[in-house]
Each structure stands twice: as C-alpha cells, then as structure tokens.
Amino acid sequence: MAVLRAARLVIVWLFATFSLVMAPTALAAEKSEDDPGYWLERLEPALTRTSYMGVFVYARGDQVSSMQVAHRYRNGMVEERLVMQDGQIGEIVRRGMDVVCVLPRHGRMELNAAIPSGPFAEAFTNQLVPVDRWYQPEIIGDDRIAGHDVVRLALNARDSLRYSHQLWLERSTGLPLKGKVLSDSGETLEYFHFTSLTISDSLPDEEFMVQSEGREVSRTLAPQSSATPDQSMEGWTLGWRPDGFQPAAAPRSGSGKAVAFSDGLASFSVFVDTATGVGMPSGTSRIGATTVYMRKLEKGDEGFLVTVVGEIPLETALKVAESVEIEDSAVLGAVLP
Structure with missing residues (x-):
C-alpha cells in the first residue's frame, strides 16, 4: 500500500x-x-x-x-x-x-x-x-x-x-x-x-x-478541455464555490463526473456519482492539506454520493458539497440504492 x-x-x-x-x-x-x-x-x-x-x-x-x-x-x-x-x-x-x-x-x-x-x-x-x-x-x-x-x-x-x-x-x-x-x-x-x-x-x-x-x-494525456463547468455538470449543479477558484482540468473517477477549480495555488475537485449500496461512506478525512468530504444525497428514490477533495479547509469543502443539487438523475445514470 x-x-x-x-x-x-x-x-x-x-x-x-x-x-x-x-x-x-x-x-x-x-x-x-x-x-x-x-x-x-x-x-x-x-x-x-x-x-x-x-x-x-x-x-x-x-x-x-x-x-x-x-x-x-x-x-x-x-x-x-x-x-x-x-x-x-x-x-x-x-x-x-x-x-x-x-x-x-x-x-x-x-x-x-x-x-x-x-x-x-x-x-x-x-x-x-x-x-x-x-x-x-x-x-x-x-x-x-x-x-x-x-x-x-x-x-x-x-x-x-x-x-x-x-x-x-x-x-x-x-x-x-x-x-x-x-x-x-x-x-x-x-x-x-x-x-x-x-x-x-x-x-x-x-x-x-x-x-x-x-x-x-x-x-x-488529453489536452486540457475548454469545456465550461456547466458542460461538465451533467445532471447536477454547484451553487457555491469560493471566490477566485476558476475552472481547471478535471480528473475522471469511475462512472461519475468531476469538475475541478483552482485559484492559482490551490485546487479542489467535485465528484458526483451514483450510490450503489447501503454501505457507501460519508463524512470527512484529511491527509496533510488535502481534505476529503463525502456527502450522501437523495433525489426521490435515488441515491448519490457527492465528494469534494482538494487543498482547502474543511469548512470550505463542506460548503461546496452542501451546495450540490441533483437536477436530472437520469442523466447521471442513477440506480436505486
């Protein structure tokens, strides 16, 4: 490991x-x-x-x-x-x-x-x-x-x-x-x-x-995409991000979508994926300056996992995660938890 x-x-x-x-x-x-x-x-x-x-x-x-x-x-x-x-x-x-x-x-x-x-x-x-x-x-x-x-x-x-x-x-x-x-x-x-x-x-x-x-x-490696965050947020929206954090190249994670932001020194990514089981994790962890905050989110009978990870304080990660809203679960390919 x-x-x-x-x-x-x-x-x-x-x-x-x-x-x-x-x-x-x-x-x-x-x-x-x-x-x-x-x-x-x-x-x-x-x-x-x-x-x-x-x-x-x-x-x-x-x-x-x-x-x-x-x-x-x-x-x-x-x-x-x-x-x-x-x-x-x-x-x-x-x-x-x-x-x-x-x-x-x-x-x-x-x-x-x-x-x-x-x-x-x-x-x-x-x-x-x-x-x-x-x-x-x-x-x-x-x-x-x-x-x-x-x-x-x-x-x-x-x-x-x-x-x-x-x-x-x-x-x-x-x-x-x-x-x-x-x-x-x-x-x-x-x-x-x-x-x-x-x-x-x-x-x-x-x-x-x-x-x-x-x-x-x-x-x-593919060149950095010119796509806007709105184009990457298929089926979900981000209601808040800290001032100064602009769109950056985003990694991919499983079947979900990720959007990344940077202020020129620090960066964070937001992942939204389907929650496929009752044992999906939630909560907070930190390694060094890297904060990981996971939040379970439901829309109707469908479950999702929102993950914010980056070199930002916990309070910032929590506020970003809490601002995520699911708009179209079908686009995200949601399944019953």
Whole structure:
C-alpha cells in the first residue's frame, strides 16, 4: 500500500506541469527582485522550462515519500522521469502528453483516475489567475536549499476559505525547491523539499528512459478541455464555490463526473456519482492539506454520493458539497440504492 500511495504522489507531480499555461514572462523583467510579483511571474516558466535532476521529499500528514526526478524542456516539449526511492521501485516517464507508468508486482494503475493533490497539482488553469488578489505575497528572506541560494516567498491567504503557502525559489531560475502549505494557525500541513538538485541544460538522454522491469501502463494525456463547468455538470449543479477558484482540468473517477477549480495555488475537485449500496461512506478525512468530504444525497428514490477533495479547509469543502443539487438523475445514470 505504501508503494501505491507513493505512486499517486508521483502522478501528482506530473499533473503539476501538465496543467500549466504559459504566463507573460516579459512582465517579470519590468519588476525588481524586491517585488514579490517578480517571483510569482517567474514561477510557471521555471516549473516548465528549467532542466534539472534531483531528489525531493514530499510529506502529507504522516505519509512521507522521497522521489528522484529528472526534468527537461527540449524542442518545445517537456520530458520527465520520476522514480520512487522508498519501498519497491517504480517509475513514471513522460514525454509531452505520453506517459508510461511501471509498478512492479502491482499490476495496472489507472493514470486517469488520479485525484490531484499536493504542491501545484492542477493549480494552473486555462486563465491567468491573479494570485495576489487572493493571497498577500511577501518576501520574507533568503535561504539555501540543497546547496542553492533561494528567495523565501510567503503567500498569506486573504480569507479563511483557503490555506496560506510558503515557497523557497531558486534565485537564478525561480524554480521552487521547497514549499509548505500552512493552516490559519501556522501549522505545516504538507511540504516538499529538494534534498539534492542539479540544474543543467545537458542532462543525459538515459535519465529520461524507462529503466525498471515490470508491467507498463501507457497513456496519452488529453489536452486540457475548454469545456465550461456547466458542460461538465451533467445532471447536477454547484451553487457555491469560493471566490477566485476558476475552472481547471478535471480528473475522471469511475462512472461519475468531476469538475475541478483552482485559484492559482490551490485546487479542489467535485465528484458526483451514483450510490450503489447501503454501505457507501460519508463524512470527512484529511491527509496533510488535502481534505476529503463525502456527502450522501437523495433525489426521490435515488441515491448519490457527492465528494469534494482538494487543498482547502474543511469548512470550505463542506460548503461546496452542501451546495450540490441533483437536477436530472437520469442523466447521471442513477440506480436505486
């Protein structure tokens, strides 16, 4: 089970760069390094276009995983390879939209069923989200991470509907080398931290080749859909979402429909599916910064399960879930519970 959890964290990293959109980097050149906006505008190009390899640790609650990553941008395409460092070996290799996952002795793993969570997962939408409208950015000092000089940037939530963040950005590239998600009381809910890192434009080709033996699962990821949330909410509606959360690429889950939203740093998804048995779960759980809230919903004699999952406080997830209404159970393919 630990290996499978780690594998899902690896997939999270892939979704982080898969869902990015190019921001206008020319604006960064017009600002001073003392301006937090300078670093915010460098963040997306740094994540996509910086070539690097290293090892990072990712912690959510009591789950801690370490992973080796190699990433490069060549000929207009992102290439990436991630290898789990704990437990049995497993790896994921990505070239553009093509992804190969190898998990020895664990059989098939559905890449399109991964729920986005973790640092920067699904955080960038098909719109340019004004992050500083929902977070107060502040440079809070300098530091060193994995032998690299970094700028420490705080992004303090302007309301209680989202968490605050801190980022440690490598000075020459803007690449995040460490990140924390913080509660309103300042508690660290989850973090990632590079322990070793090499930034280079001449990484060897073999670093981006599958090297593990085992069953391979291949997928070609679809480009982010331009569909609106209303088009995705077939048979149901969402009456409320926090200000600033815009439509983002949504994962798929079983036979149900999912709609995802992001404010530029955090994201959450709403799943609506048929409740097929009396033992369907409901209630709340939290791992690190990721909240999962499940609510049973009935319309006539038909039962449904609403799930909200994402890097948002419990109160926000609960309010989102309570705003879901079933309009047409036939469209959802509801069955008697």
